[in-house]
Amino acid sequence: MTTSMPAFQDFYAEELAQCYGCGRLNQDGLHIRSRWEGDETICEFQPRSYHTAIPGFVYGGLIASLIDCHSTGTAAGAALRHRGGQPGEAPMPRFVTGSLHVEFLRPTPLGPRLEIRGKVKEIKGRKVVVTSTLSADGVVCARGEVVAVEIPEGFGAPAG
Amino acid sequence: MTTSMPAFQDFYAEELAQCYGCGRLNQDGLHIRSRWEGDETICEFQPRSYHTAIPGFVYGGLIASLIDCHSTGTAAGAALRHRGGQPGEAPMPRFVTGSLHVEFLRPTPLGPRLEIRGKVKEIKGRKVVVTSTLSADGVVCARGEVVAVEIPEGFGAPAG
Numbered sequence: 001m002t003t004s005m006p007a008f009q010d011f012y013a014e015e016l017a018q019c020y021g022c023g024r025l026n027q028d029g030l031h032i033r034s035r036w037e038g039d040e041t042i043c044e045f046q047p048r049s050y051h052t053a054i055p056g057f058v059y060g061g062l063i064a065s066l067i068d069c070h071s072t073g074t075a076a077g078a079a080l081r082h083r084g085g086q087p088g089e090a091p092m093p094r095f096v097t098g099s100l101h102v103e104f105l106r107p108t109p110l111g112p113r114l115e116i117r118g119k120v121k122e123i124k125g126r127k128v129v130v131t132s133t134l135s136a137d138g139v140v141c142a143r144g145e146v147v148a149v150e151i152p153e154g155f156g157a158p159a160g
Numbered sequence: 161m162t163t164s165m166p167a168f169q170d171f172y173a174e175e176l177a178q179c180y181g182c183g184r185l186n187q188d189g190l191h192i193r194s195r196w197e198g199d200e201t202i203c204e205f206q207p208r209s210y211h212t213a214i215p216g217f218v219y220g221g222l223i224a225s226l227i228d229c230h231s232t233g234t235a236a237g238a239a240l241r242h243r244g245g246q247p248g249e250a251p252m253p254r255f256v257t258g259s260l261h262v263e264f265l266r267p268t269p270l271g272p273r274l275e276i277r278g279k280v281k282e283i284k285g286r287k288v289v290v291t292s293t294l295s296a297d298g299v300v301c302a303r304g305e306v307v308a309v310e311i312p313e314g315f316g317a318p319a320g
Contacts, residue, residue: 016215018214018215019213020210020211020212020213020219020222021219028208050180052180053181053256054179054254054315055176059180059225060181060225060228060257061181061224061225061229062225064221064228064262065220065221068221096220096264096267097262097264098263098264099261100220100224100262101260103259104258104260155214
C-alpha cells in the first residue's frame with residue numbers, strides 16, 4: 001500500500017495537526033496525505049458515497065479541499081527540501097492558503113480513487129506557489145493553483 | 161429566524177438535490193442555503209467545531225465549499241430572475257462550477273456564524289459569474305469569484 005508511506009502531514013507539529021482536511025488528529029476530518037514522488041508530490045483519496053455533486057460525480061468543494069491541503073502539504077515539503085531538510089529529521093514548516101484557484105475541466109466520476117499531483121511553480125520568501133492536477137482513472141478532471149504562505153514559527157503553540 | 165426563509169436550493173429538482181454542499185436530500189451534507197436580499201444574495205452558515213484549520217480558525221476547504229455552493233445557487237436565482245421567473249413558480253435552473261477562485265484575506269475565526277454575500281457580475285448565455293465575500297462578525301475574511309455553468313435541462317433525470 002503506497003498510502004501507508006510517510007506523508008508530509010504526519011510531521012506537522014501536534015498543535016497544527018487539527019485541520020479538517022489534512023490533520024492527523026482531527027477525528028472527523030478527511031485525513032488528506034501527501035508525499036514526494038520524484039519532483040512531484042502525490043496524494044490519493046477515496047471519496048465517500050455522500051461526497052456527491054450531481055449524482056454520479058464528486059462534489060466540487062471536496063475537490064477544492066483536496067487541492068488546497070495537498071498544495072499546503074507540498075509547500076511544506078518543498079520548503080523543507082529547499083532548506084536541505086527531510087521530513088522527520090527537521091521541524092516540518094506549516095503553510096496556510098493565501099489563494100486557491102480551481103478549474104473544473106470535466107465532471108469527476110464518483111467511485112474511483114482520486115489522484116492529485118502537485119508541482120512547485122515558485123518558492124519566494126514565505127510563499128510557495130503550487131500547481132496541481134486531479135485525476136480519476138487517469139483522466140485529468142480539475143487543475144489547481146494555490147499560493148501557500150508559511151505561518152510564523154510558534155504560531156498555534158500553547159501560550160507560556 | 162431568517163434561515164427558515166425559502167432558499168434557491170429548496171427548489172432544485174429532486175434528482176439534482178443530492179449535493180454534499182447544498183443538497184437538501186443529502187443527509188450527510190452541509191445544507192448550504194442561499195436567498196435574495198435585494199440585489200445581493202445571502203447565505204448564513206454555522207461551522208461545526210471540527211471544521212478547523214489551524215486551531216481557532218475555519219477550514220479553508222469549508223470556506224471554498226460555502227463560496228462554491230452559494231455562487232451556483234446565486235447563479236440559479238439570477239438566471240431565473242433574468243428570465244422573469246420566481247423560485248417556486250418556474251423550474252429552478254441548476255448550475256455547476258466551471259472555475260472557483262478564493263482569496264483568503266485573513267484567518268476566519270471559528271465560532272461566529274458566517275455570512276456569505278454574492279453579487280452577479282455577468283450573465284452571458286449559460287454562464288453566470290458571481291463574486292462574493294465571506295464575513296465573520298462583520299469582518300470580510302475571504303473573497304470569491306465563481307464561473308457557474310448551467311447544466312442542460314433533463315441532466316440527472318431518471319432515464320426513460
